[in-house]
Amino acid sequence: MNKGIIFTIDGLLALTFIGLMVLVFQFQVFENEISKYQTNKLIGDLLICSQELSIDDPNELEVYYKSLLDNKRGYIIINDTKIEINESNEQKTNIMSQRINYINISNNEIYIEIGVYY
Amino acid sequence: MILVHTKKKGQIMVLDLLLLFVIIILLISIEEKTITNYKQEIINKSEDLNILTESLIVDQLISDCNYFATIDTYTKICHKNKIEIKNINYLPSNICRITLNELEYLNKGTVRNTHKRGVVYREKFGILEVGFCE
Numbered sequence: 001m002n003k004g005i006i007f008t009i010d011g012l013l014a015l016t017f018i019g020l021m022v023l024v025f026q027f028q029v030f031e032n033e034i035s036k037y038q039t040n041k042l043i044g045d046l047l048i049c050s051q052e053l054s055i056d057d058p059n060e061l062e063v064y065y066k067s068l069l070d071n072k073r074g075y076i077i078i079n080d081t082k083i084e085i086n087e088s089n090e091q092k093t094n095i096m097s098q099r100i101n102y103i104n105i106s107n108n109e110i111y112i113e114i115g116v117y118y
Numbered sequence: 119m120i121l122v123h124t125k126k127k128g129q130i131m132v133l134d135l136l137l138l139f140v141i142i143i144l145l146i147s148i149e150e151k152t153i154t155n156y157k158q159e160i161i162n163k164s165e166d167l168n169i170l171t172e173s174l175i176v177d178q179l180i181s182d183c184n185y186f187a188t189i190d191t192y193t194k195i196c197h198k199n200k201i202e203i204k205n206i207n208y209l210p211s212n213i214c215r216i217t218l219n220e221l222e223y224l225n226k227g228t229v230r231n232t233h234k235r236g237v238v239y240r241e242k243f244g245i246l247e248v249g250f251c252e
Contacts (some may be wrong), residue, residue, distance in 0.1 A: 013144075041184050042234070042236060045237070048236075049199060049236050053200065
């Protein structure tokens with residue numbers, strides 16, 4: 001009987017631990033989603049502003065990127081030119097990116113893509 | 119012989135009870151910690167929801183022509199992210215601070231959270247910061 005009680009308590013302990021893990025995991029996902037949502041908004045801002053201001057120089061856009069996204073690692077592609085921003089040795093494989101195509105005043109098609117690693 | 123056997127059985131029972139108490143105390147402490155963490159996470163979650171709500175309000179400010187977004191006089195198109203500072207008095211009451219390129223347009227109360235957005239202001243890139251009150 002004593003053995004049975006100990007097994008039951010052991011089982012309860014295991015269940016508590018599993019529950020705790022599930023809870024921690026759920027909240028972490030939610031937190032990451034908010035951070036990603038906010039970063040996505042800022043990428044969108046950069047693209048809209050680039051179109052409004054007819055930006056076709058990646059270095060100019062880099063200055064705006066850094067003022068908005070601080071030290072977040074990412075890249076900018078304007079037509080065939082790609083520049084990496086805040087490069088580091090840290091391995092990050094996930095990217096969130098947005099892109100637009102627009103025609104500027106000189107009637108040239110401009111392709112802009114902005115990506116942020118996370 | 120019988121006395122020794124009963125004594126041994128008693129010792130085992132006492133040990134068993136002690137073990138049970140230790141496990142119960144361990145369980146209670148784990149549960150207590152779990153509940154405290156859960157409570158803290160709920161507080162954090164509600165804070166996250168606040169951030170989302172505020173983010174949507176800021177989104178409205180820069181895309182709604184009744185707030186900061188500009189309207190093209192000829193096409194009557196409302197331009198998202200192209201702003202002018204107007205209708206400050208009609209802003210939601212929980213907005214306490216508005217700064218554009220470090221120029222302050224509104225400052226009242228203690229700011230709890232600040233949201234940063236990229237905008238076009240007077241044909242130049244600018245950073246709009248909206249602070250929400252406590």
